[in-house]
Amino acid sequence: MKYSGQARLLVAVDCIIFGFDGDNFKILLIQRGFAPEKKKWSLMGGFIQPEESLEIAANRILKKLTGLEGVYMEQLQAFSNPDRDPVERTIAVAYFALIDIQKYQKQLSTDYHAEWFLLDKMPKLILDHNPMVEIAKNRLRYKAALHPLLFELLPEKFTIPQLQALYEGLYSTTFDKRNFSRKLLSTGLLIRQKEKDKENSRKGAFYFKLDKLKYSDNFDAFLKFIPNPDKFIS
Amino acid sequence: MKYSGQARLLVAVDCIIFGFDGDNFKILLIQRGFAPEKKKWSLMGGFIQPEESLEIAANRILKKLTGLEGVYMEQLQAFSNPDRDPVERTIAVAYFALIDIQKYQKQLSTDYHAEWFLLDKMPKLILDHNPMVEIAKNRLRYKAALHPLLFELLPEKFTIPQLQALYEGLYSTTFDKRNFSRKLLSTGLLIRQKEKDKENSRKGAFYFKLDKLKYSDNFDAFLKFIPNPDKFIS
DNA sequence: TTTATAAATGTAAAAATTACACTTAATATT
DNA sequence: AATATTAAGTGTAATTTTTACATTTATAAA
Numbered sequence: 001m002k003y004s005g006q007a008r009l010l011v012a013v014d015c016i017i018f019g020f021d022g023d024n025f026k027i028l029l030i031q032r033g034f035a036p037e038k039k040k041w042s043l044m045g046g047f048i049q050p051e052e053s054l055e056i057a058a059n060r061i062l063k064k065l066t067g068l069e070g071v072y073m074e075q076l077q078a079f080s081n082p083d084r085d086p087v088e089r090t091i092a093v094a095y096f097a098l099i100d101i102q103k104y105q106k107q108l109s110t111d112y113h114a115e116w117f118l119l120d121k122m123p124k125l126i127l128d129h130n131p132m133v134e135i136a137k138n139r140l141r142y143k144a145a146l147h148p149l150l151f152e153l154l155p156e157k158f159t160i161p162q163l164q165a166l167y168e169g170l171y172s173t174t175f176d177k178r179n180f181s182r183k184l185l186s187t188g189l190l191i192r193q194k195e196k197d198k199e200n201s202r203k204g205a206f207y208f209k210l211d212k213l214k215y216s217d218n219f220d221a222f223l224k225f226i227p228n229p230d231k232f233i234s
Numbered sequence: 235m236k237y238s239g240q241a242r243l244l245v246a247v248d249c250i251i252f253g254f255d256g257d258n259f260k261i262l263l264i265q266r267g268f269a270p271e272k273k274k275w276s277l278m279g280g281f282i283q284p285e286e287s288l289e290i291a292a293n294r295i296l297k298k299l300t301g302l303e304g305v306y307m308e309q310l311q312a313f314s315n316p317d318r319d320p321v322e323r324t325i326a327v328a329y330f331a332l333i334d335i336q337k338y339q340k341q342l343s344t345d346y347h348a349e350w351f352l353l354d355k356m357p358k359l360i361l362d363h364n365p366m367v368e369i370a371k372n373r374l375r376y377k378a379a380l381h382p383l384l385f386e387l388l389p390e391k392f393t394i395p396q397l398q399a400l401y402e403g404l405y406s407t408t409f410d411k412r413n414f415s416r417k418l419l420s421t422g423l424l425i426r427q428k429e430k431d432k433e434n435s436r437k438g439a440f441y442f443k444l445d446k447l448k449y450s451d452n453f454d455a456f457l458k459f460i461p462n463p464d465k466f467i468s
Numbered sequence: 469t470t471t472a473t474a475a476a477t478g479t480a481a482a483a484a485t486t487a488c489a490c491t492t493a494a495t496a497t498t
Numbered sequence: 499a500a501t502a503t504t505a506a507g508t509g510t511a512a513t514t515t516t517t518a519c520a521t522t523t524a525t526a527a528a
Contacts, residue, residue, distance in 0.1 A: 002322045006281045008242030011314075011325055047240045050323065054314040078312050078327050080288040088236045089284065091245055091325075093312050145456075161475075178477070179517070201474040202525040221464040222379075227516075230455045395506075412508070413486070435505040436495040461485075 010090040013057045014045035014129065016076065016136040017066070019101035020153040022162060024118050025169050026101065027133065029125070030065065031113035036087060037126040043133070044112065045092070058095040066099060067108040072152040073097040074143075076136050084128045092128075096136040098152035138233055141170055145229030146222050148189055151210055159197045159205035160184065167225065171232045187223055189214050244324040247291045248279035248363065250310065250370040251300070253335035254387040256396060258352050259403050260335065261367065263359070264299065265347035270321060271360040277367070278346065279326070292329040299346055301339040306386040307331040310370050318362045326362075330370040332386035372467055375404055379463030380456050382423055385444055393431045393439035394418065401459065405466045421457055423448050 017028040029041045044065045048057045054075070063069055076094040084090065101116070117123065119137070124130065144150050150166050151158075160181045168174050184190060191211050196204030226232070251262040263275045278299045282291045288309070297303055310328040318324070335350070351357065353371070358364065378384050384400050385392075394415045402408055418424060425445050430438030460466070 003244060003281070003324075006244055007284045009245050009282070010237060010240055011243050011245065047237070048243070048314070048325075050241045051316055053316060054312055054325070075311050077309050078288055080282070080327075082285055082287060090237075091282075091288070093314075159475090176518075177475085178519085181476080183516090196475095196524095198525085202527075203473075203475050203523070204525070205475060220467065222462070228456070233454065393506090410487075411506085412488085415507080417485090430494095430506095432494085435493090437493040437504075437506050438495095439506060 007089075010085075010088060011048045011054075012045050012090050012092045013048060013054055013061055014043040014092050014094045014132060015058060015062050015065070015073075016043060016094060016096040016133055017062070018096065018098050018119070018136075018140065018153065019104065019116060020150075020166050020169065021101055021116070023165065023169070024120075026116040027119050027122060028065070028099075028104070028114055028116055029122070031115070032126065033113065040126045041117075041123045042126045043094075043129045044114070054093050054095075058093075058097075062095075062097055065108070065112055065114060067105040068099055068103060071097050071099050072149070074139075076132070076139060079128055079132060081128065092132075094132045094136065096140065098140075098149065100153065100155050102155050141233050142229065144170060145226035145232070146224060147219060148187065148215060148223060148225070149219075151189075151215065157193060157195075157197075157207040157209055159200075159207055161200070161205050162197075163208075171226060173232070183225065187218070189218065244322060245282045245288075246279050246324050246326045247282060247288055247295055248277040248326050248328045248366060249292055249296050249299070249307075250277060250328060250330040250367055251296065252330065252332050252353070252370075252374065252387065253338065253350060254384075254400050254403065255335055255350070257399065257403070258354075260350040261353050261356060262299070262333075262338070262348055262350055263357070265349070266360065267347065274360045275351075275357045276360045277328075277363045278348070288327050288329075292327075292331075296329075296331055299348060300333060302333055302337060305331050305333050306383070308373075310366070310373060313362055313366060315362065326366075328366045328370065330374065332374075332383065334387065334389050336389050375467050376463065378404060379460035379466075380458060381453060382421065382449060382457060382459070383453075385423075385449065391427060391429075391431075391441040391443055393434075393441055395434070395439050396431075397442075405460060407466070417459065421452070423452060 019026040019028065030044050032038055032040055032042050044061055046057065046061045048054060058073055062071060062073065073095050076096050079092045079094060082089055122133065153166060154162065163184060164175060164177060164180050189211050190208040193207040193209060195207050197207055198204040253260040253262065264278050266272055266274055266276050278295055280291065280295045282288060292307055296305060296307065307329050310330050313326045313328060316323055356367065387400060388396065397418060398409060398411060398414050423445055424442040427441040427443060429441050431441055432438040
């Protein structure tokens with residue numbers, strides 16, 4: 001028993017993979033090894049398989065490229081312009097992922113000619129992938145203004161100055177460090193460690209870890225990390 | 235030139251249509267006139283056509299049911315569990331719409347046996363439509379806490395007490411009317427009219443209209459209508 | 469021992485939010 | 499005509515949150 005007389009379409013999943021290298025936001029792109037658009041840069045994607053949900057497909061695709069599982073990933077939206085793929089009508093559901101760039105295993109992706117690009121210096125991508133990335137950036141700015149999302153981009157131990165650089169990078173602005181650290185510490189999500197990071201200064205900066213329990217409890221809380229976030233969202 | 239060896243799927247659009255009758259939130263449902271699940275209540279939906287984007291399809295479907303165009307509508311998310319439709323694998327992209335219930339033309343929908351239900355007293359729906367509605371309610375609560383979205387549910391002229399009832403209904407709570415009106419008026423979005431609504435009190439309540447220019451300018455602004463919105467969002 | 473450098477911290481002023489109760493306008497009642 | 503009724507409308511003081519801003523501290527290098 002089937003629905004007759006209706007068109008069936010290809011459904012693709014595309015992953016927008018964000019990372020942070022300590023100084024700048026990055027995005028992981030691949031160079032297509034096959035026609036059409038061979039050699040052009042692209043988001044990592046693939047078609048949904050008959051037995052998969054979109055979430056499963058997105059995780060499969062992410063794992064294939066990065067070797068990572070259990071990564072933060074969120075459905076962005078479906079892109080459905082009938083002309084978006086000149087080869088054949090395809091609907092793409094975009095997901096964005098936040099990964100700890102240090103966990104990314106380069107060798108896994110040599111198959112795909114993957115490369116991290118500075119988010120601000122991204123090449124032209126195939127199809128409608130550039131607008132997808134723009135929408136994902138905005139969604140990330142939106143969500144990170146209210147929820148403790150950006151920790152997903154950091155390693156287990158991180159310092160307050162690193163965290164501030166992360167926020168400042170996302171919003172292309174600067175924050176007063178006294179107010180910033182007070183706000184972040186007041187969430188109660190951070191546990192100070194005894195060790196310091198001595199890489200970036202003589203004095204060293206204390207490492208912090210996330211209080212994972214409080215983190216998962218507060219993930220959906222409105223924490224107002226960024227004052228007037230609408231200034232930064234287009 | 236086609237992508238070979240990939241499965242093609244049905245893609246459906248389902249519309250979650252919210253209204254407000256002055257006292258309660260409502261949702262517009264239809265009773266399916268055909269098998270499977272004939273006579274069961276359902277969201278209004280349909281399959282995407284070859285030349286349509288999802289947005290166009292959603293608007294087509296909404297217009298067919300309500301007669302309305304230019305309505306506020308937003309993509310909720312794609313639902314893709316492989317078993318969600320027992321007849322045939324179908325991906326559904328849900329949209330939610332906010333309409334002024336007074337503009338809804340009943341006669342248009344007799345074709346579909348459409349009916350407004352109290353949102354809290356909704357029947358069981360087919361497939362995964364109940365969870366779709368739950369997700370839509372949460373999204374609406376989330377977004378309305380920050381953005382001036384709910385005006386889409388009201389007629390052109392409305393009173394502050396009506397507006398407060400609307401917010402109180404969505405969050406199942408009460409607000410102090412002094413603080414509520416101060417907050418809403420401080421947005422600068424409301425223009426007081428000379429006439430009063432005398433339906434609900436002897437004194438009468440002043441009508442207000444939206445300042446449409448400021449409204450569209452501020453639609454994406456973070457206005458914090460609701461204190462601690464995470465209390466209300468699950 | 470001194471110097472250099474980034475990390476860490478406190479406080480006062482301003483703004484926003486909260487809690488709370490009386491007055492007013494208009495109709496209905498006597 | 500006076501009075502009662504009812505929901506609309508409004509103000510203020512206390513608290514909390516946010517903002518602006520400068521000095522001290524820890525450490526390694528010279």
